[in-house]
Structures are given as C-alpha cells and as structure tokens.
Amino acid sequence: xxxxxxxxxxxxxxxxxxxxxxxxxxxxxxxxxxxxxxxxxxxxxxxxxxxxxxxxxxxxxxxxxxxxxxxxxxxxxxxxxxxxxxxxxxxxxxxxxxxxxxxxxxxxxxxxxxxxxxxxxxxxxxxxxxxxxxxxxxxxxxxxxxxxxxxxxxxxxxxxxxxxxxxxxxxxxxxxxxxxxxxxx
Amino acid sequence: xxxxxxxxxxxxxxxxxxxxxxxxxxxxxxxxxxxxxxxxxxxxxxxxxxxxxxxxxxxxxxxxxxxxxxxxxxxxxxxxxxxxxxxxxxxxxxxxxxxxxxxxxxxxxxxxxxxxxxxxxxxxxxxxxxxxxxxxxxxxxxxxxxxxxxxxxxxxxxxxxxxxxxxxxxxxxxxxxxxxxxxxxxxxxxxxxxxxxxxxxxxxxxxxxxxxxxxxxxxxxxxxxxxxxxxxxxxxxxxxxxxxxxxxxxxxxxxxxxxxxxxxxxxxxxxxxxxxxxxxxxxxxxxxxxxxxxxxxxxxxxxxxxxxx
Numbered sequence: 001x002x003x004x005x006x007x008x009x010x011x012x013x014x015x016x017x018x019x020x021x022x023x024x025x026x027x028x029x030x031x032x033x034x035x036x037x038x039x040x041x042x043x044x045x046x047x048x049x050x051x052x053x054x055x056x057x058x059x060x061x062x063x064x065x066x067x068x069x070x071x072x073x074x075x076x077x078x079x080x081x082x083x084x085x086x087x088x089x090x091x092x093x094x095x096x097x098x099x100x101x102x103x104x105x106x107x108x109x110x111x112x113x114x115x116x117x118x119x120x121x122x123x124x125x126x127x128x129x130x131x132x133x134x135x136x137x138x139x140x141x142x143x144x145x146x147x148x149x150x151x152x153x154x155x156x157x158x159x160x161x162x163x164x165x166x167x168x169x170x171x172x173x174x175x176x177x178x179x180x181x182x183x184x185x
Numbered sequence: 186x187x188x189x190x191x192x193x194x195x196x197x198x199x200x201x202x203x204x205x206x207x208x209x210x211x212x213x214x215x216x217x218x219x220x221x222x223x224x225x226x227x228x229x230x231x232x233x234x235x236x237x238x239x240x241x242x243x244x245x246x247x248x249x250x251x252x253x254x255x256x257x258x259x260x261x262x263x264x265x266x267x268x269x270x271x272x273x274x275x276x277x278x279x280x281x282x283x284x285x286x287x288x289x290x291x292x293x294x295x296x297x298x299x300x301x302x303x304x305x306x307x308x309x310x311x312x313x314x315x316x317x318x319x320x321x322x323x324x325x326x327x328x329x330x331x332x333x334x335x336x337x338x339x340x341x342x343x344x345x346x347x348x349x350x351x352x353x354x355x356x357x358x359x360x361x362x363x364x365x366x367x368x369x370x371x372x373x374x375x376x377x378x379x380x381x382x383x384x385x386x387x388x389x390x391x392x393x394x395x396x397x398x399x400x401x402x403x404x405x406x407x408x409x410x411x412x413x414x415x416x417x418x419x420x421x422x423x424x425x426x427x428x429x430x431x432x433x434x435x436x437x438x439x440x441x442x443x444x445x446x447x448x449x450x451x452x453x454x455x456x457x458x459x460x461x462x463x464x465x466x467x468x469x470x471x472x473x474x475x476x477x478x479x480x481x482x483x484x485x486x487x488x489x490x491x492x493x494x
Binding site: 031035038119123129134 | 272273275276277279280282322326427
C-alpha cells in the first residue's frame with residue numbers, strides 16, 4: 001500500500017515537473033522571439049537615421065563621394081541580409097562604414113559644430129548603444145533557451161514540442177567613450 | 186532577481202497590513218474617546234479608520250509615484266528637451282527587457298537620481314539637473330542602470346508605498362494637533378457650561394496626535410529595516426550587469442562623493458528612494474546623526490566593490 005502511494009507521488013511530481021518545464025520553455029522562446037524583434041526595431045532605426053546623417057555631412061563635404069557610396073552600399077546590404085549570422089556580418093560592415101563617415105566629418109570644423117550634426121551624432125550613438133543592449137538581452141535569452149533545450153532533464157521535455165536552439169547575434173561592440181575623471185567647468 | 190521581486194511584493198503587503206492594523210486601532214481609540222466609552226462608536230471609529238486607510242493604501246499604490254515626484258518638484262521632460270537622458274533611459278530599458286519609464290528632472294544642483302512607480306509598466310526615473318550637468322554618457326548609463334534594477338526588482342513599489350505612508354502619518358499627526366488647537370479653543374468656550382467631557386476628549390486626541398508626531402522619526406528606522414542597505418549593493422551589481430561596465434558607475438559615484446552641494450528637496454519620507462543618501466549638511470561625509478538613520482551604505486564601500494569587479 002505504501003509503495004503504491006510512493007509511486008503515485010512520484011508520478012504526480014514528474015507530471016508537475018513536465019508541465020512546469022514545458023511552460024518555462026514556451027516562455028523563454030517567446031521572450032527570445034520578442035528580443036529578436038527588438039533588435040530588428042533598433043536596426044531599422046539606424047537605417048532610417050543614415051540618410052539624414054549623410055545629407056548633413058554632404059552639405060559641408062560634398063566631394064567625399066567615396067565614403068557616402070560606401071555607407072549607402074553597406075546600408076542596403078544590411079537591409080537585404082539573410083539569417084542571423086549574415087545580418088550580424090552586414091551590420092558590422094555598416095558600423096565600420098559609419099565610423100569612417102564620422103571620421104571624415106571630424107575634418108570639417110563648421111560641420112562638427114553645427115547643431116543639426118551634433119543632434120544626429122547623439123541619435124547615432126544612442127541607436128548603436130540600443131542595438132548593443134538589445135543584442136545583449138537577446139543573447140541572454142537565447143542562452144537560457146539553448147541551455148533548457150540541451151541540458152538534462154529539461155531536454156526530454158523539450159522534445160515534446162518544437163523547440164529549436166537559436167543562434168546568438170554576434171556583433172562588434174560600439175567603442176565606449178573614455179571615463180573622464182575631470183569635471184566639466 | 187525573481188526572489189527579490191517576490192520578497193518586495195511580500196513586504197509591500199505586510200507594510201500595508203501593518204498600516205491598516207495601526208490606523209484601525211487608532212480609529213477604535215478615537216471612537217472610544219468621542220463616544221465616552223460606548224462600544225458602538227468605537228466600532229464605527231474602527232470601521233471609518235479601516236476604510237480611510239484602505240483608501241489611502243490603494244491611493245498610494247495607484248498614485249504614490251505622483252506624490253513622490255511632486256514632493257521632489259520633479260518635472261517631466263520630452264525627448265527634444267533632453268535627448269541624451271531619454272536615449273540612455275531607453276537603451277537601459279531595452280537591456281533590462283522593460284518598457285521605457287517616464288523621464289523626469291529635479292531642479293537641484295546636487296547630483297542624484299531616483300526611481301518610483303508601482304511596477305515596470307508604471308515607472309518613472311527622475312534625475313537632478315546637477316547629475317545631468319556633471320556626468321558624461323558612460324557615467325549616466327551607470328546611474329540609470331542602477332535605477333533600472335530598482336524598477337525591475339520592484340524596489341520602487343515598496344519604496345513608494347513607504348514614502349506615501351510616512352507623508353500620510355505626518356499629515357494626520359499635524360491634522361490632529363491642529364484640530365486640538367482650534368477645538369480646544371471652541372471647546373473651552375462651550376465648557377463654561379460645565380461640559381468637561383468634550384475637553385477631556387480633545388485632550389486625549391491631542392495626546393494621540395502628539396504620539397503620532399513623536400513616533401514619526403522612528404518611521405525612518407522602519408524604512409531602514411524595510412529598505413535594507415543590501416538592496417543598494419544589489420542594484421549596483423545588477424545595474425552593472427545591464428551596462429557591463431563597472432567603471433562607469435564607479436566614476437559616477439566618485440563624482441557624487443566629491444560633490445559638496447546639499448539637497449534642498451530631500452526629506453525623511455523620500456530619502457531612501459535616492460541613488461545616494463541625500464545630505465542636507467554641507468561636507469564630504471554625512472553627519473554622524475544622518476548615518477544613524479542612513480538608508481544607504483557608505484558610498485566609498487560601493488565604489489570599492491565596483492572597482493573590484
């Protein structure tokens with residue numbers, strides 16, 4: 001009699017574990033999907049920002065055609081990129097071309113001092129850090145999801161549904177400004 | 186992190202229940218005094234007090250953040266006015282996977298910041314003008330990361346409820362004392378006919394008001410217990426987990442520690458909400474009396490921990 005109750009207890013516990021883990025898998029998958037769409041939103045914001053930035057630089061440095069073309073090429077390549085890895089590579093390319101654009105702009109003091117350019121530069125910095133934060137959040141979620149799918153015993157539960165491990169989104173970190181120890185006067 | 190959220194929810198419920206019992210008891214006494222010992226009026230007093238404090242608790246849950254923001258003279262700012270601040274807040278909200286909190290500025294020269302609200306869907310982050318003026322982007326990110334952790338861990342719910350209850354206690358005590366003052370004068374006029382009972386009631390009322398007024402400072406102690414210093418260290422660590430850059434927050438705290446400007450809007454009711462203990466006394470270190478009731482760990486310790494990461 002005692003043995004029967006022990007078995008019933010074990011079965012109930014196992015059932016609870018399966019239900020709990022299944023729900024956790026679903027939750028993590030939804031979070032990872034949401035995190036990916038957040039990355040997508042931020043990448044789009046950067047695409048939308050680029051024409052304005054290029055126009056602003058063109059107003060002072062129209063002859064720097066090479067760098068404008070490079071940025072335009074990288075932008076459309078990023079917009080058409082396929083797959084998570086392809087996207088990451090195209091975005092890295094775009095980031096590099098944008099930093100070259102900013103470096104060119106630095107050579108024109110009038111441009112550097114213009115309010116419009118400063119505002120655009122702030123938006124670019126902010127968008128790139130948002131992309132970095134969205135990537136960080138996405139990768140954390142993916143790591144949790146992949147661990148659940150691959151580690152024992154949750155991997156057994158994962159086989160009950162269609163849970164696929166996701167790819168990490170690996171892009172280069174934007175350079176952080178130096179921490180100034182002096183006070184602005 | 187999820188443990189922290191559950192513990193904050195539990196503590197919020199406990200504090201509200203405690204406030205209900207306390208005001209219910211007061212109402213009972215109040216009714217007993219007014220009714221001259223009759224059980225019926227005592228029960229009415231109890232019911233009225235419970236109803237009032239339930240209403241107050243609900244109100245502090247739903248609108249406490251507005252009260253906290255208003256007592257700190259915080260002003261909502263648009264993205265156009267303060268693009269950098271808005272961008273940093275939005276970035277860290279993304280990092281924490283939360284909706285973007287409302288953004289406020291407090292017109293104060295001392296660099297400081299706080300977060301308030303009932304949950305991550307209804308949250309606000311306020312920074313002082315001094316913070317915006319002295320911090321560069323990386324430092325600002327460190328601070329906002331700290332505040333964003335308070336939002337995510339629901340420290341803001343507990344902190345806001347505590348702040349509202351302390352403010353309410355101060356108001357009620359003042360109300361009772363004033364009522365005694367005016368009531369005593371009118372009662373004095375009427376008691377010429379020999380009605381000594383009313384005056385006695387008012388005297389007891391005044392005693393209650395006095396007791397309330399006297400225990401108010403001890404609320405600082407309760408706040409200290411509820412809002413343990415541990416959660417400040419925790420918010421530092423979790424904030425850094427969001428920015429992945431400990432030197433940013435460390436450098437910001439160093440600037441705050443070196444800044445001698447005192448805070449004008451700080452008071453006992455909201456002190457625990459701020460990023461760093463708001464000091465009204467000029468000088469680098471807090472006065473020993475402030476340390477006795479301090480809601481925050483010493484800033485040097487927080488910097489040291491960040492530097493060791």
